[in-house]
Amino acid sequence: MATQHSRSAARLMMTPAVFLLLVWMLVPLIMTLWFSTLDYRPMRGTFDCCEGLANYTRFITSSAFLDSVITTLQLLGGVLLITIVGGILLAILLDQPIWGQGIVRILVIAPFFVMPTVSALVWKNMFMNPVNGLFAHLFKGLGLEPIDWLSQAPMFSIILIVSWQWLPFATLILLTAIQSLDSEQLEAAEMDGAGPLSRFGYITLPHLARSITVVVLIQTIFLLSIFAEIYVTTGGAFGTRTLTYLVYQRVIESQNVGLGSAGGIYAVILANLVALVLMRVVGKNLDA
């Protein structure tokens, strides 16, 4: 039993972490809220009070806003779809008895450790470049016209790059989950005449449900704030401007802090909406 003494000691030990996180969360958030009500453009020396909700109206009514939300959700949805479907298939494949399983696993998870700026640059130049990229060489070799991937199929290209980075993560977690599946259940189902598809649908998939939720939660946290991949490849051009990137452009590139801060608050709201849904599901899962 914990004594009164150890209880107060415990509370004391938690204080630094809780205090720091509270400050880290609240101070910038309150400043952003305050800035969002100002006409604040440091380059022009404007710092005028009391715009009210003008920045919010202006941000949300600009045509860039809706596009950026759609782009953000496209990126999120595309990457989640590819990594989860691909991850399940790869996990099942790697779970089969094969030669050199350890080495294949190391090859498959490697992209996760590559820093985002490197993977974006390598893909952009060495693969997707319309003149010297490997894809261009490949297309020419096949007698096709090379494509300038990042301007002709920009969203597809970025989703591809980001999926490449996150597929290993999904695979690794789903593989770990599949390996904990009781193989006798599968054998019993097979003896009862269940085909591979119904074995997958009725046994493997339900078993993976929890891990899939976890993968979705964690990837969403990181994907909503994706920055480097866009910064390095298109710089937000060709319709690849996510909400994160739009706010970055308003605040840093055009130095319109009031407008950008209102955008930042929208980003916080969007993230919270997504988080709220996810926390419900995952919070329940983690309790079990």
Added chain:
Amino acid sequence: MARAVTTQRKIVFTALAWIIGLAIFFPILWTILTSFKTEATAIADPPVFFNFDWTLENYRVVQERSDYMRYLWNSVALAVGSTLLGIIIAVPAAWSMAFVPAKRTKDILMWMLSTKMLPAVGVLYPIRLILINMGLLDSKTALIFILMMINLPIIIWMLYTYFREIPGEILEAARMDGATLKDEILYVLTPMAIPGIASTVLLNIILAWNEAFWTLTLTTVNAAPLTAFIASYSSPEGLFYAKLSAASTMAIAPILILGWFSQKQLVRGLTFGAVK
């Protein structure tokens, strides 16, 4: 009854797995190969795979031109510094939540995780302003603190899941034998917690090393780590594939190797113990 696996089936699956594995790894392999080529060979059409004159020239040039060692040192300082600082703050917090849980412990943990979901871009300008006023823009001190803060929820969660697996009976036994709180932490818990702490450290070094929002937006020269070093190669005039590859290889090699060693811990750590 063991599942009968025909050799034929094993061959098919092995071939398939290797093809997919190599395809996924290919961009990294290609980058490493290209780093040893001359610029002319690097863009040769058709592409050259292994039969070229291997050269270390690119590595020398990259180091000379962009001072790789300084960026490397910054990356190491930021990753290790922020992780250690995080551990110092997180261990007591995780310890108290794991061993002296209160009614609201679960809520506090959830709240901590939720701070991770606040989009960084929403608070970029205030943070920049605070740093400018404190004269800390482009300083390692500020970045160590910021990277520590963004990873703190993950560090606490990881340690919490590890600590919770240490059986409470052992602590009770130690207490019965007259161990004080200090003895308990120093001689009983610490030895049992070291593996968990070690994998937490490893994983957070990887996360901090690859962090590319704050490191890109808050540094210019002095504190810039490898993420920024590589981003500087995105300007058109810096576009030399062989040198880009050499720089990329140098930026990812340390963490790639570290990552391969810690892949088991990665699953537990990053899923907050929800998948084992």
